[in-house]
Amino acid sequence: MPETKIKIEGMSCGHCQTTVTNAISAIDGVSHVEVGLEEGQAKVMYDPEKTDIEAIKGAVVKVGYKA
Numbered sequence: 001m002p003e004t005k006i007k008i009e010g011m012s013c014g015h016c017q018t019t020v021t022n023a024i025s026a027i028d029g030v031s032h033v034e035v036g037l038e039e040g041q042a043k044v045m046y047d048p049e050k051t052d053i054e055a056i057k058g059a060v061v062k063v064g065y066k067a
């Protein structure tokens with residue numbers, strides 16, 4: 001399963017980190033997500049037959065951050 005790193009802008013605290021983590025893990029096909037607040041990025045493991053990077057970025061944008 002591929003692991004992708006996605007840059008995320010706009011996270012400033014643990015609440016943001018949780019929001020982004022929840023948004024990404026709610027996507028069907030995502031098996032693992034690790035959001036780094038200080039790094040401003042998310043490491044996402046997903047099934048490419050079920051979802052893709054664009055969908056993951058879309059979920060991040062939808063909750064109010066830049067991906």
Ligand SMILES: [Cu+2]
Nearest residue numbers: 012013015016
């Ligand atoms: Cu915050």
